[in-house]
Amino acid sequence: MKTMQALFLTFLIVPFVEIYLLLQVGSVIGAIPTVFLVVLTATLGAWLLRQQGFATWNRLQNGLRQGEIPAYEMVEGPILLVGGALLLTPGFFTDLCGFACLIPAVRRKIADYLIEQHLSGTQAGSIFRQARRDRSVIEGEYEKH
Secondary structure: OOHHHHHHHHHHHHHHHHHHHHHHHHHHHOHHHHHHHHHHHHHHHHHHHHHHHHHHHHHHHHHHHOOOOOHHHHHHHHHHHHHHHHHHOOOHHHHHHHHHHHOHHHHHHHHHHHHHHHOOOOHHHHHHHHHHHHHOOOOOOOOOO
């Protein structure tokens, strides 16, 4: 499926899913608690986004100081931005997707997928693969006696 078609379907389907979920939750717990829950998840998401963003930024800076290519951090940054935007969008489905972007293990899987599927044939993809190999190399010195 082409990217534009996927985006169109996403922007068409997600609002319907959000409305359905909001109506379902609202019918169970009431309108005011539902609104409170949406605001609470947005607030919690913003706080978690700040924490994860600073942690990723620190890893990026440490990698640069050590002379490494901070490949994953460069891919994780935009994933965090998308996660933050999803968390600030009212609704439970987008909150779930946004929180998934904030979990480091899930974010790493998303970054792996993006690197392998969308950057594999590019020069950037070769840089990311090299950075991945470099993480498994242990540098050291030895002397032969």
